[in-house]
Amino acid sequence: MPDGLFIFFAALTLGAALLLVLSRNAVTSAMGMILALVGVAADFFLLDAYFLGVLQVLVYAGAVMVLFLFIIMLLDTEDATGAYPWKTAALGLATFFLLAAGVLWLFHWSGAVSPVKAGATPPELSVNPAEFVTAAKAFGRLLYTKYLLPLEIAGFLLLVALVGVVSLSKDNPETNA
Amino acid sequence: MPSDLSSLVHWILFLPLGAAVLSALFLRRAGGLAAWLSTGVAFAIAGLSLKLLTSATADVTWHVELAKFGGVSLGFGYLIDANARLMLFVVSFVAAWIHLFSVGYMKEDSARGRFFAGLSIFMFSILGIVVADNLLMTFIYWELVGFSSYMLIAHYFDKDYAAAASKKAFIVNRVGDLGFILGIAMCLSLYGTLDFAALKDHAAAAKTIPVAVGALLMCGFLGKSAQFPLHVWLTDAMAGPTPVSALIHAATMVAAGVYFMARVSFLLAPQVLDFIAISGAGMAALAGLCALAQTDIKKSLAYSTLAHLGIMGCAIGLGHPELALMHMAMHAFFKATLFLGAGSVIHGCHHEQDMLKMGGLLKKMPLTAATFIAATLSNCAVPFLAGWYSKDAIIEAAYHGDHIAIFAFLSLAALATCLYSGRMIRLVFLGEANSEEASHAHESPWTMTLPLVVLGLVYSVAGGFLAHTIIPAGSLKPIEHALGEVAFHLAAPSTIVGLLSLVIGFFGALKFYGTVRGADALQVVSPRTYHLLEHRWMDGLYRWYVDSVQRRVSEFIAFLDLLIINGVAVRWIGGGVPAVLGYLTGRSFHRGQTRAYALWIVLGSLFLAWFLIAR
Amino acid sequence: MENTSLAHHLILAGLLFVLGLTGVLMRRNLLVVYMCLELMLAAATLALVAFSRFNRTMDGAVLVFFVITVAAAEVAVGLALIVALFRKRGTVQSDALTTLRD
Numbered sequence: 001m002p003d004g005l006f007i008f009f010a011a012l013t014l015g016a017a018l019l020l021v022l023s024r025n026a027v028t029s030a031m032g033m034i035l036a037l038v039g040v041a042a043d044f045f046l047l048d049a050y051f052l053g054v055l056q057v058l059v060y061a062g063a064v065m066v067l068f069l070f071i072i073m074l075l076d077t078e079d080a081t082g083a084y085p086w087k088t089a090a091l092g093l094a095t096f097f098l099l100a101a102g103v104l105w106l107f108h109w110s111g112a113v114s115p116v117k118a119g120a121t122p123p124e125l126s127v128n129p130a131e132f133v134t135a136a137k138a139f140g141r142l143l144y145t146k147y148l149l150p151l152e153i154a155g156f157l158l159l160v161a162l163v164g165v166v167s168l169s170k171d172n173p174e175t176n177a
Numbered sequence: 178m179p180s181d182l183s184s185l186v187h188w189i190l191f192l193p194l195g196a197a198v199l200s201a202l203f204l205r206r207a208g209g210l211a212a213w214l215s216t217g218v219a220f221a222i223a224g225l226s227l228k229l230l231t232s233a234t235a236d237v238t239w240h241v242e243l244a245k246f247g248g249v250s251l252g253f254g255y256l257i258d259a260n261a262r263l264m265l266f267v268v269s270f271v272a273a274w275i276h277l278f279s280v281g282y283m284k285e286d287s288a289r290g291r292f293f294a295g296l297s298i299f300m301f302s303i304l305g306i307v308v309a310d311n312l313l314m315t316f317i318y319w320e321l322v323g324f325s326s327y328m329l330i331a332h333y334f335d336k337d338y339a340a341a342a343s344k345k346a347f348i349v350n351r352v353g354d355l356g357f358i359l360g361i362a363m364c365l366s367l368y369g370t371l372d373f374a375a376l377k378d379h380a381a382a383a384k385t386i387p388v389a390v391g392a393l394l395m396c397g398f399l400g401k402s403a404q405f406p407l408h409v410w411l412t413d414a415m416a417g418p419t420p421v422s423a424l425i426h427a428a429t430m431v432a433a434g435v436y437f438m439a440r441v442s443f444l445l446a447p448q449v450l451d452f453i454a455i456s457g458a459g460m461a462a463l464a465g466l467c468a469l470a471q472t473d474i475k476k477s478l479a480y481s482t483l484a485h486l487g488i489m490g491c492a493i494g495l496g497h498p499e500l501a502l503m504h505m506a507m508h509a510f511f512k513a514t515l516f517l518g519a520g521s522v523i524h525g526c527h528h529e530q531d532m533l534k535m536g537g538l539l540k541k542m543p544l545t546a547a548t549f550i551a552a553t554l555s556n557c558a559v560p561f562l563a564g565w566y567s568k569d570a571i572i573e574a575a576y577h578g579d580h581i582a583i584f585a586f587l588s589l590a591a592l593a594t595c596l597y598s599g600r601m602i603r604l605v606f607l608g609e610a611n612s613e614e615a616s617h618a619h620e621s622p623w624t625m626t627l628p629l630v631v632l633g634l635v636y637s638v639a640g641g642f643l644a645h646t647i648i649p650a651g652s653l654k655p656i657e658h659a660l661g662e663v664a665f666h667l668a669a670p671s672t673i674v675g676l677l678s679l680v681i682g683f684f685g686a687l688k689f690y691g692t693v694r695g696a697d698a699l700q701v702v703s704p705r706t707y708h709l710l711e712h713r714w715m716d717g718l719y720r721w722y723v724d725s726v727q728r729r730v731s732e733f734i735a736f737l738d739l740l741i742i743n744g745v746a747v748r749w750i751g752g753g754v755p756a757v758l759g760y761l762t763g764r765s766f767h768r769g770q771t772r773a774y775a776l777w778i779v780l781g782s783l784f785l786a787w788f789l790i791a792r
Numbered sequence: 793m794e795n796t797s798l799a800h801h802l803i804l805a806g807l808l809f810v811l812g813l814t815g816v817l818m819r820r821n822l823l824v825v826y827m828c829l830e831l832m833l834a835a836a837t838l839a840l841v842a843f844s845r846f847n848r849t850m851d852g853a854v855l856v857f858f859v860i861t862v863a864a865a866e867v868a869v870g871l872a873l874i875v876a877l878f879r880k881r882g883t884v885q886s887d888a889l890t891t892l893r894d
Contacts, residue, residue: 013808021819047842067868772817772887
């Protein structure tokens with residue numbers, strides 16, 4: 001029987017995600033998304049990944065979703081009017097259940113993926129698996145030794161994204177940018 | 178010793194290829210350089226061939242296998258027997274002097290580089306045919322020679338006539354080559370090999386040889402050597418520059434067919450030989466008469482070539498391939514001289530080719546005239562000149578073999594030869610000048626007259642003597658043997674025929690054609706006969722066939738193609754399947770709705786996941 | 793916490809993923825579609841962290857770190873594109889953007 005905390009946060013996450021998918025108002029969807037991300041961050045905490053949890057709240061739920069909200073407000077999309085389309089929502093939920101059943105069957109009940117016992121290290125893991133520690137310091141050390149190259153490349157990627165966004169957003173009257 | 182000589186052959190074969198490549202790639206603009214390069218190479222090959230001729234006492238062979246399919250081996254190699262050695266020398270020697278002549282003749286031509294590259298590639302091709310030791314290699318070089326000829330005839334490609342003539346030559350040759358390749362296929366299926374030596378053994382062992390083999394291989398000979406019915410291209414090929422006509426269409430390429438027939442003479446059934454003999458003799462007589470109705474000097478010589486090719490074919494048909502080769506060698510010398518002389522005359526008269534507008538050139542161009550007359554006399558088989566040895570031997574062979582009809586035709590041919598020769602001499606060199614250009618004619622430069630002297634005087638006159646001294650005894654055994662079989666004495670029928678033709682024909686023509694000035698005497702006296710001889714009957718026949726029969730058939734086939742292949746196969750099947758599937762895939766899928774695309778992506782990846790993981 | 797097995801976390805991740813997928817398929821507002829896409833990504837990171845935890849290794853967690861970084865960059869660029877699209881077309885309803893047709 002899974003932990004109470006886990007069930008609570010799982011329910012929160014799923015509910016928020018449902019709000020995201022089913023609400024007609026874009027801002028309501030954004031709120032739902034933030035809540036879902038907070039729920040995921042909570043699950044990270046439950047999995048002893050504290051650093052990542054904090055990161056998730058700060059970066060994802062914080063910066064990224066705020067950006068989303070800004071854009072929603074900028075584009076000023078009108079809300080859909082009229083009665084709520086229950087039929088479409090039901091169709092959507094049906095699709096969801098179908099897909100969910102498919103995914104669950106594929107990964108849990110079909111036996112193609114075997115369950116792993118807690119604490120066991122699979123033999124065919126990477127050459128030099130990093131030891132499991134929860135401290136942020138250790139995390140940082142890992143980043144700067146074993147994963148230095150991806151770190152540098154990620155920095156470069158952020159630079160490129162920055163340049164790309166600035167050039168895409170240039171408000172140039174002659175060219176329809 | 179044999180290995181030394183086979184390396185000689187490598188040089189002989191590949192030097193001109195090198196010259197051609199160099200000229201084509203780098204020397205297109207530097208025409209003069211290309212000219213001297215080709216000429217130098219040609220003389221080098223001539224020297225090497227002479228060395229080969231004088232030092233080889235046995236067959237020289239060399240072979241490398243290129244591919245093996247099943248039990249059949251295809252390779253590249255040389256078989257230099259007596260025939261090959263003689264032919265190598267004749268071809269390269271005549272070609273060398275023609276190259277020298279071209280240097281002077283083509284001096285003002287801006288496309289000299291291309292011309293000499295063409296000459297060099299032609300040398301490579303013809304020498305390849307001579308040295309080849311199997312049918313496939315012969316065929317490949319056969320086609321190369323056809324290509325070189327096409328390229329060179331169309332040297333003045335901006336003239337429609339020249340371009341059309343080169344196409345005609347190539348296409349008519351192609352028709353013959355169809356038979357050739359069928360013959361090769363048949364050889365392969367019957368005997369399992371394409372090697373000449375091996376085929377010879379097979380043929381000796383077999384009781385009878387199927388007629389079809391010889392008949393099909395003969396088709397190539399008909400095309401290349403302009404025999405009936407594929408002779409129509411040779412006169413039009415005169416549209417090329419005169420050296421081309423001299424080299425290709427008089428001395429070497431057309432003789433390649435004769436050489437080939439001699440090479441595979443053991444595969445020719447008696448019926449095939451009979452056909453060749455009769456058609457050759459007939460062509461000899463007919464062409465000789467037609468030469469009387471041509472006013473263009475080159476066309477007249479072309480008909481003369483046709484006549485001589487007929488004589489060569491006849492010799493093969495009579496079962497004496499060595500005599501044919503011997504005549505081919507002699508003919509190469511004096512015909513080349515005649516063509517070069519014509520070139521010199523044309524050059525001197527500022528590109529005037531009509532004989533009726535010439536005249537009195539004996540005084541103005543003495544050297545050209547002397548060599549031309551010497552070669553003509555050789556043509557007429559005046560005793561002890563080169564042409565006499567070979568031509569009379571053939572007439573003699575016909576008589577001794579009791580082939581009366583052939584003997585008659587050949588006699589008629591001899592008479593005709595003397596007639597048109599006399600006519601030519603009279604119109605061109607004797608009498609008074611008939612035009613402005615002729616009266617201002619001057620002798621040609623040394624590059625043009627030296628070849629004339631060498632080829633004309635030296636070899637037409639002294640060929641026989643020289644041959645005996647420099648060629649090792651017994652190395653050209655088959656030819657000497659054949660000559661020995663046919664004995665000469667003054668009372669022999671061939672000599673009688675020859676002398677009669679000379680007196681009646683030659684001197685008669687000299688007199689007759691002097692009677693009318695500025696026009697053809699025969700045309701004046703008997704226009705009906707003239708028209709009969711002048712009209713291109715065979716071409717008319719082909720024209721009718723193409724227009725009435727071939728065009729109808731091809732239009733019908735085109736209609737079928739449009740209806741069945743285009744209509745049914747392409748439109749229905751090619752259009753129907755997409756139309757049916759398109760209803761499912763085209764219309765509904767590609768409406769541009771991104772959500773639908775997303776759905777398909779999802780479904781596709783689910784399928785993929787199932788496929789990879791759960792299966 | 794040992795009561796919660798790996799399977800539970802994975803099921804949660806899977807359900808979130810499928811929910812996001814449904815949103816992508818069903819919604820017409822491009823911005824909401826994009827958010828659902830990000831939800832799918834978040835579900836994947838959840839699965840990664842779960843595996844990392846239960847295999848006693850940090851490699852999965854570090855990968856998640858990079859995934860978050862890349863996702864942030866991607867969202868920035870994607871939103872810039874949507875803004876540009878809105879400026880050109882005046883709408884972000886995917887039904888109106890059908891010029892990719894046959």
